[in-house]
Amino acid sequence: MSLVWIVILPFAGSLCAAFVSSRARNTEAWLAGMVTLACVVMALRCYPLVATGEVVRETFQWAPGLGLAVTFRMDGFAWLFTMLVTVMGALVVLYARYYLSAQDPVARFFSFFLAFMGAMLGVVLSGNLIQLVVFWELTSLTSFMLIAYWYHRSDARRGARMALTVTAGGGLCLLGGVLVLGRIAGGYDLDTVLAAGEQVRAHAWYLPALVLIALGALTKSAQFPFHFWLPHAMAAPTPVSVYLHSATMVKAGVFLLVRLWPVLAGTDAWFWMVGSAGLCSLVLGAYMAMFQRDMKGVLAYSTISHLGLITLLLGLNSPLALIAAIFHIMSHATFKASLFMAAGMVDHETGTRDLSRLSGLYRAMPLTTALATVGAAAMAGVPLLNGFISKEMFFTETMFVSGNALTRIGLPAMAVVWGIFSVAYSLRFILQVFFGPPAGDLPRDPHEPPLWMLFPSALLVLACLVVGMIPAIAIGPYLDVAARSVLGQGTPVHSLAVWHGWNLPLIMSLVAMVAGTGLYRMLGEYQRGTTVVPLIDWLRLDGKRLFESLLETLDAWADWLLRWLSTERLQVQLLLLICAAFAAALVPLAAGGLPAGSLPLTPLEPAFAGMWLVGGVCAVAAAVQAKYHRLAALSLAGAAGLATCMTFVWFSAPDLALTQLVVEVVTIVLLLLGLRWLPRRHQSVDDARVPLRVRLRARTRRLRDLVLALIAGTGVAALSYAVMTRPAVDGISPFFIESALPLGGGRNVINVILVDFRGFDTLGEITVLGIVALTVFALLRRFRPAPESMERPVQQREQDGDGSALLRDPHALLPVGPMMLPGVVVQLLLPIAGMVAIFFLLRGHDEPGGGFVAGLIVATAVILQYMVGGTAWAESRTRIFPQYWIALGLLCAAGAGMAAWPAARPFLSALAWHGTLPLVGEMHLSTVLLFDVGVFLLVIGATVLILVALAHQSRRGHRRQEEAVPASAPAPDPAVSGTERG
Amino acid sequence: MSGVQFPLWADLLASLLLIVGATLALIGSFGLLRLSGLFARIHAPTLGATLGLGCVLLASILLASVGAHRLVLQEVLITLFMVGTAPVTAMLLMRAGMYRRREDGSRKPSRHQDTARPSTGGASPE
Amino acid sequence: MKRLSLLTLFTAMLLALWLLLNDTLEPGHWLLGAALTIAITLGTAAMRPLRARPHHLLVAVRLLGVVLVDITRSNIAVAGVILGPARRRAHSGFMKIPIDLRDPYGLAALACIITATPGTVWAGLSPDGGNLTIHVLDLQDEEAWIRTIKHRYERPLMEIFE
Amino acid sequence: MTLTLLPSALSFASIALVLAMACAAIRLLRGPSAEDRVLALDTLYINSMILVLVLGIRFDSRIYFDIALLIALFGFVGSAAMAKFLLRGEVIEP
Amino acid sequence: MTDWLPHLPVLPVVIPLVAGAAMLLLAEARRAERTVMALAATLANLVVAVMLVRMAGGALPGLWPDGVAAYRLGGWQPPFGIVMVADALSAALLLLNAVLALAALAYALARWKRMGPHFQSLFQFIVMGINGAFLAGDLFNLFVFVEVLLASSYGLALHGSGVLRIKAGLHYIVVNLAGSFVFLIGVSLIYGTSGTLNMADLALRVPRLQDGDRVLFEAGAAILGVAFLLKAGAWPLNFWLPSTYGAAAPPVAALFSIMTKVGVYALLRVGSLLGAAPLPDGGAPAPFSEPWLFGIGLATLLLGTAGMLATRQPQRLVAYCVITSAGTLLAAFGLGGAPMKSAALFYLASSVLATGAFFMLSEMVGRTRPAGAEVEEEEPLDAEAPLDPSMPDEDVGIVIPAAMAFLGMGFVACALLVTGLPPLSGFVAKFLLLSATLDIVPSAAPIETWPPAIGVLWAAVLGSSLVSVIALCKMGVRLFWNSGEIVTPRLYALEAMPVAGLLLLSVALAAGVGPAMDYLDRAGRDLSAPQIYIEAVLGKDVPTDLTDIAGGGR
Amino acid sequence: MEFVYALAIGVLTGSGVWLLLRPRTFQVIMGLTLLSYAVNLFIFGMGRLAVGRVPIIDALRQADPARYDDPVPQALVLTAIVIGFATTALFLVVLLASRGLTGTDHVEGEELEP
């Protein structure tokens, strides 16, 4: 089980760390250290097994059908990497404990640190490619958090964003690549994939898989052209840089390349893609490193360069180069981590990392100087250090490259150039910081850091020395195990020796040493004055700049897209909707043509045509008048509605006519209630004052809308004509006519459909009505009229001057003034309307009518009371709680539906009771009636609620207006205020 | 068209009533065009609403009763409702017209005022 | 006692309405109608604070006849005005009628009659209720109109409602 | 012999009523005042109601009576509301 | 007591209806009772949804052996009566809705003082509408339920008022009202030419249509499809969405995140049935046909992604996430094939959970800003010199209070879900989507021979993920790490819980992708081969216990 | 008659669409009203036009489907009328609220054009 625990433990530790008090530096460090060491121990315990060439596997099923499994798998290479991650982690924890300030909220640091370590270990130990991608992206995320640890600094935020964008983007590519690879290999299991190397390379999908995977790996390892994020990630605290940006995360990319080397390598595509990215990074990184003024900057570009070295080695398609790459992965981690630590200590003690300010620190910081010097020497490839061995291996490999002259000569040449640059920047790193005259103006007085802070660095330097001097003993067996786990049977014979005799690589090394020193001397003066990198900066080949401008371009595109592909304007949206509907309908019609109907037409009646002449003209006139003459438009639309209603009468739809009629009336009242709050609008007499351009645009728009209206009208008319002239299809309707009476128990087929056959629709429909009423109520409760419409209408102000203020007495028996006699009539109308409503309700099942019409009749009668008496009067006489009516209506209707349940019948099944009562005669009771009663109640409640809520607004407006009168003025009695105003 | 056959007298009487009623309604509506000024026009539709409607209702009663062989009086309701509700609109409209033409009912109205004086124009109050 | 009788009169009207609506005289509908009228009358009582006190129903029947005759006559007259020459249409105007009727129901009935009769429209009552303004389409003889309205309509209405 | 006048009378009546509606509609279109339009709308309702009755006779169906009844009872509400709006500036005043 | 199991398919409508109505009977001050009722109803709804999912998995063989429950309302035989149909797809969506509703309700309860009148009832009604739409087996009934959900959404979108909400609400209402007209025209045209409204019946009738009728029918179906696309939030009919969703109260917006899925569902369901018997000239009418869906989906995806990048308001960004998810879904469905459908359904579930949680979270995050403060832009690029060596690498970080830490982690989790980064279900969804595309091409077919749509979808899915990373990163940095003033918000456990719950569910979804996909595979298969659905609705083979429900007529 | 009927639908639709595309909220609500007439007529027309065939079963015609108008579109129209009414009411209130809060009756909530 230990493999799982190696991954889980850091995550668990991360969780614990998050909950420890945020400034408990020691607790946090102990926790993190213990977790890390525990992982080291667990990894060590695996070694005996791994050393024999065994692969330790632990598999948990995830979704076997999809090829997803959680597999932890450790072979030699994974073991080596695990050791790298865990040991380095332990050292960094120790270093960080001293590095981070006592005031720092270290909980966050250690929490994300451990999470990162877990993710990294997950990558290393993944035995399933999808799982690997999961952990891969987790490293991107956690590293984002770590880089942005000091997020109040803008460079930290930017660096983190850049790193995340590049690496997460690469991760997405990796996902794609892995998917394709898994498809080729027949599974995502690493062993399956590794076994399918031949098959993969021969497959038609090899290239896309390779490109996508390489994109993932190269972005992660900061390889050209994606290298630019790494220097900006240096905004992270140094312990993070030590861990992520030298030893572990950036190594994930090359780890993957090694891991998949047996599968993907060995082709020209691999050579060119991976090799050239490596070569470019190798040279470019080293070149850039020479011109950095920041110690961490030098190290960052150097890291790019060294990772380029590893990548290049991997790209060479040679097993020995692979071994060299693995070796350099380890040695680079060792010396680069120690150098980062040194840079951090210098920064920590002096307050700056500026190469041009720092000088002569060896006096104050001798130990640090020693450690840094050895580390830098390893970086430069000085003999007896591990870096030298890697470099020799690399030079050797460049010699064996086959291919054309360009590669055969170019590659060694570039290697030497790299060597020269490395020597130059390493020299500069040491000489300009630690040697020379003492610096005068450092922010702090430098002195040696605490010993425990030096300890990790010292350990690493020791490792550099040991490996550099006795490589075969110190690292040889482990390297062999790792190489064998990757290369398997094909592992070539290799030996790690310090001395290979005088050969070409050694000469190349010597050339690099000498030329590098010379180059340092040459550049010395130039570097003091500037940070400009010759060539690169002149050509403005700044990856970061490119990246940022790419992001800006992306933003600009997004804005552009939104501007051109979307709109906030309502009219345009409606236009699009209409056009879309029209276009969609046109597609089949264009193909099939509008079919001609064969149904004999109903003989034309002049009266009907005349009626629609009236209706059509009124509709058009309403459209014309709606802007400036609202009341006229309302009347005209009312006329069109009347024509619609009459059409229903004409064509055998009395129920529709009834409903349309009452709805029409209520709608008019409703719209009139709203009209009061709309702003006045006067036809602008003088159009010439409007600029011509605006007028033209308005005219164009109108023309466009007119055309669209014509098209829409024609289209809908044509569609309806086409259908109406075709014989009716033998559909579901005969059933309703045949069954309405025998099965539905009603003669009015429409009503039987509404309350029985399709009662469910009706239930939904009344719910809509109820919902709308509730919404209206809720909305109007917070309604705030426009200030200029708050005042009483001019009519009232003028008329109420003549003493008819009693109108507002809520307790009068009758309204006074012009509303008195209408009041008498309307009061009489209420019971009559109630009677008529119940008449329509009860007979709805057999004749036109039903709950809806009945409800609207009652509601209209109630509103009439409000109209003649006013809100205050009506509500002083009686309180109606429309909300309860809505509730009762819905419950009634739903109850009628549920009543069928005890009888084991489906919802809304009608239960009927037939009987004969003395005197009354035959009785027929049915849940259908209950349903209709529900509709009736709801319609009353909803309609009254809507209208009354609207009516209340003017009351509120007036009240508010009265409150607005200064408090000093005595508030007028509402009953007489009208007179006072007059 | 209904296939029911009515006795000739009923047929003729009903036809007459229908023609008279519809004609009255037409004349009334025509009055809306012929008469000038709101106050004159307001009288016109009464023709259709009273006798015009009445004739058609009588025709309806007649035919329904003949068809059902009993007296069908439901149409009376329509008359009742019409007579009861018509004044509400008329009164309000009258008052609105008077107010908007600044015609205070308490003042002695001059003859033909609504034709003599131009109305305050077609501007709706909105 | 009075209340009760009023209640029954109104209830009776509603019951008649119910039977007329249903076009039936079945006992079941009598029962149902009675129940409904009582329920509705009680339910809407609050909204109908003012009760009518009609009596002399025979007078009412006579009035109805008078009104029907007048309406028919006026229909013909107004049709003549509309279809006739332009000069016949030039006599419309407002006029005032002193009035003694005070009962709101009576006034409402008067308003209905005047408005329902073509050629005259109710145009308002003075605030003290003493003066009625009407608009007449063919206003040639104000006295004749005053006579007609006061004698033919107002007096019977006062008999009925006061 | 089945010579009946009724069909012709019905046709005449419906055409006359539609003409009446047209007259009202012209007034509705022309105004000039808002009151005129309201009056015209009211007239339209009355004419429609008569037309409904005529159609009822024509189709020999009592069903149309109900529609006419409803117009008689509530047809005035729309125009009355408009008239009140013109008179008082709002439909349901305080 | 009666056996309620046979009535299972109608309960998702009846429970919220009765609860919403009953709450109206309580006076407004009686919040406690309303809350209890709302919670009870929502929980019951959840239980029913779970039961239906189990049913669809074949857990109720006595009643519905095929896993498709057809409930005949009123006992009328389809196609005459209305039928509600719960199959694997419907049940999954019901469950999703129930979960989301519970979370949103819990979130809303935390600040019930802010609730306007009737919020609770409207909330139940919207749940009813969404449930009904997912269950509808009849086109007009679908219209009715869409209206129910729209009407309540109008109310809820306007909930709490405010200028922004009103402006957005106005547009939302007008556009959707116009959309309802389009819907009606489409449905009625379909009825006029085919003579039926039942969706299963329609599938049987379409192939038998005469030529002229077919053309008109196709026109009707196309118009209907436009209405569905509008509801689905597809470009270019989705411009109302960002403002409305961006301005709505967060629990409401959270519930809205499944509302666009009603449109998607309708497109799928009707498209599946229309495709059951392909027209002679091939495929379903335009908006239902796969190439159209694909193209529209891509455009939608593009717009959504661009919107995420361009917007500066968190909730609006989430609204664009909704559009992005709609686009991805449409494009994926447009690619066709049963595996693609089930993968897309998984994506649907994941994205609904994500956007639901994200909406609620974005409001809590919004509280970190002092009232009225705008999310400010970062300083210009040139202001910061890279690797400034004079900037000491020794600094003191900022202590993050627990509430902020929760919000931050929540934001990250939502971002992961939306962008499809691991380890949450968003990643699994993207994996499934991409993986399913590879099922379409013959293995070992050279890339050049692949349908270009696959490459386009890959580029779109991966590209939109990357852009989402950029956009969310930008937004997150602005929200949490900006230099401006940050007020540590007061969070209630009740608010945090639903968000955390939804996120945990997405974890569970990722972990349980195996069983989830087993289930969704069935849904995808049923969509591709709707015979089971049609037979369950119209078929002869009806469970014995329910003779009443099954037996035609009475 | 079908032609007149279709023409009527066309005119109502055209007027409604025109109004729907106007900038003032009142115009829009009138447009919605006209459109709802058009749509109701459209749905109704899908059952074909039938004169004198009211779908109320009577003894004379018995339950012969050929003698009655198609009831289904009628039922659909009824639902559509109600829903149309409800949404008109809602839209009215929202436009009032918008007018109150923004001070204008422009659909965009601000004065954009004359």
Ligand code: NA
């Ligand atoms: Na009169």
Ligand code: NA
């Ligand atoms: Na029809």
